[in-house]
Amino acid sequence: MYLMKDITRDGNPVLRKRAAEVSFPLSDEDQKLAKEMMKYLEVSQDPELCEKYKLRAGVGLAAPQVGVSKQMAAVLVPSPDEDGEPLFKDVIINPIIVSESVQYGALTEGEGCLSVDKDVPGYVPRHDRITLRYQDVDGKTHKVRLKHYPAIVCQHEIDHLHGVLFYDHINKENPFKAPDDTVMIS
Ligand SMILES: O=CN(O)CCNC(=O)c1cccc(Cl)c1Cl
Ligand code: NI
Numbered sequence: 001m002y003l004m005k006d007i008t009r010d011g012n013p014v015l016r017k018r019a020a021e022v023s024f025p026l027s028d029e030d031q032k033l034a035k036e037m038m039k040y041l042e043v044s045q046d047p048e049l050c051e052k053y054k055l056r057a058g059v060g061l062a063a064p065q066v067g068v069s070k071q072m073a074a075v076l077v078p079s080p081d082e083d084g085e086p087l088f089k090d091v092i093i094n095p096i097i098v099s100e101s102v103q104y105g106a107l108t109e110g111e112g113c114l115s116v117d118k119d120v121p122g123y124v125p126r127h128d129r130i131t132l133r134y135q136d137v138d139g140k141t142h143k144v145r146l147k148h149y150p151a152i153v154c155q156h157e158i159d160h161l162h163g164v165l166f167y168d169h170i171n172k173e174n175p176f177k178a179p180d181d182t183v184m185i186s
Pocket of ligand 1: 057058059060061062107110111112113114115152153156157
């Protein structure tokens with residue numbers, strides 16, 4: 001199981017590289033990587049286990065964050081009401097954003113990243129809606145339309161696969177400036 005000591009931090013070149021495409025069928029190593037990354041998210045979202053293992057909670061985790069420069073990320077966006085199904089749960093491999101809304105979306109709370117130890121306040125303008133194409137661990141291709149929070153999280157993860165960190169998008173002059181019609185997501 002991954003612990004915080006296993007997470008690569010800002011400054012490590014692996015976080016600023018474009019990750020390599022993953023080939024199918026997945027090797028045993030890549031299957032284990034996928035499983036372990038999703039496990040991290042599940043454990044980190046369980047209050048007791050999160051505390052027990054001293055994890056920072058996450059709704060996504062990209063392979064470069066565990067030192068593996070491959071186009072793979074686990075995404076687990078919980079339902080707003082505890083008992084509901086997650087808004088999005090899958091390991092996205094070789095993801096491609098095939099279309100995106102002109103309209104921006106941003107989390108009112110800003111964003112955080114396991115690989116960035118300091119808080120970086122400010123809005124992170126992203127596309128409010130995206131059409132995402134990816135392969136799952138079985139190699140099956142999915143084409144999904146996402147909006148608001150799940151769309152934001154997937155963009156944060158896909159950025160990791162392209163060597164981009166969330167604060168790269170924050171306006172330097174005025175961090176809490178966002179285009180007028182930006183959908184503010186709480
Ligand atoms: O790349 C993944 N992480 O760094 C895990 C920790 N950050 C989060 O879960 C997180 C927090 C806020 C907004 C977004 Cl969009 C995300 Cl993704
Ligand atoms: Ni991150």
